[in-house]
Amino acid sequence: MPKYRISVPATSANIGPGFDTLGIALSLFLNLDVSVESPDFDPLLLPTPPSSKNIQYNIQLSYSEFDSSIPLEPDTNIISRVALFVLNTFGIQKFPTFTKVFVENNIPLSRGLGSSATAIVSGVFLANVVCDLKLTEQQMFSFCLAFENHPDNTTPAIVGGITASYVLGSEIMSESSTPSKAIYDINKVFGVNVKYNSKIKAVVAVPRFELPTSLARSVLPKQYEIKDIVYNFQRIATLSVALGAEDLSPEIIYNSMKDKIHQPYRKALVPGLSKVLDEVCPQNTPGLIGVCLSGAGPTTLALATSNFEEIGAKLKSIFDSESKGTFETDIFILDIVDRGATAKSL
C-alpha cells in the first residue's frame, strides 16, 4: 500500500511593508500521513464508517486534534477540496481507491501564521503525490492562488526561506472569486527566494484569539495616498537586500520593517500591537532587528539574532498588560526553514 508523509511549514506574510508580497517559512508544521489502499479495499471495513461523500470521492480525512470548526467532508474540507480541484483540472474526478489522510496540525488557526495557506499547499501536494502529476513549482504556486488570492504565504510554504512573489493577471481576482479553472489558467504566480542571514530567528507572540484574515482585510482602505505607497516601496526594496547582509544592520532592518499599508488599520483589532510597534526597538531590546504584525494578525513577528527568550518575555509582558486579562499570549521561538513543503514516500 503506498504511503506518504506531506509536511508544510507555517509562514509569516508581509514582514511589515511587503503586503501580499513577502513571506517567511517558519519551523512549525502541518503534517499529512497519506495511505492509498489497493483497488479492492472495502471502505466499509474502516473503523469510522465512511459517509456517502467519502465513498463518492474515495477519501477519508481525520485530524489528531478535534477542531469542530474544521469540516471533514471531502467537498468542504479545504485540503481535499484543493486536491480535488487540482485532480479535476487533469480530468480526474476522484482520489485513487481508497485514500486515507491523517492530519496533524501544529499551526494555530486564524492567528496570522498562514494556516489556511499550509492547508491549501498540502492539498496541492496531496493531489500531486497520489496521482503522480509531476507538478512544477510554478504550477503549484498558481493552483494555490485559485484558493487564496495573495501568494505571500503559499510561496514560502512551497519553497521555504524568505520569498517575494508577484501575480500575473491579478486584475480578474477578487476576495470573493471562487476557484475555477479559468482563474487557474489566467493567473500565474512567480516567486523568488530573498537571501537572508542564517543568524536570524523569529520570535512570535501568538495571542489566544482568532482573527480571520478576511476580517483583517476588510478594514483596509480601497485607496492610498502616494506618499504611503512610496513609504512602503522604499522599505520593501531595502529590507529585501538588508536581510541578506553578512553584517546585519538592526537600524536599517528595523526601520525598513515599518509599514503604512496595512498595520495602521489593523492596530485596532489587536490590543497591544500599537505599543509593541511604537516601543520595542533595537535600542531598548538587544538582539532584536525588527518587529511587525505577522500576516493579517493577531500574531506579532520579531526578527532577532540573539536574546530570543528575553525578547519573547518582553512581547508577552506588553500583550499581557494591554489585553487587560481578555486573552493570554503564547511565545514561540522559531527557525526560518530553508526547505518548503515536502512529500516523502514511507
Ligand SMILES: Nc1ncnc2c1ncn2[C@@H]1O[C@H](COP(=O)(O)OP(=O)(O)O)[C@@H](O)[C@H]1O
Ligand atoms: N489544517 C487545516 N485543515 C482544514 N482547514 C484549515 C486548516 N488550517 C486552516 N484551515 C482553515 O483556514 C481558516 C483560517 O484561515 P485564515 O483566517 O486565513 O487564517 P490564517 O492566518 O491562519 O491562515 C480556518 O478557520 C480553517 O477554516
Ligand SMILES: N[C@@H](CCOP(=O)(O)O)C(=O)O
Ligand atoms: N498579505 C496577507 C497575509 C495574510 O496572512 P495570514 O497568515 O493572516 O492568512 C494579509 O496581510 O492580509
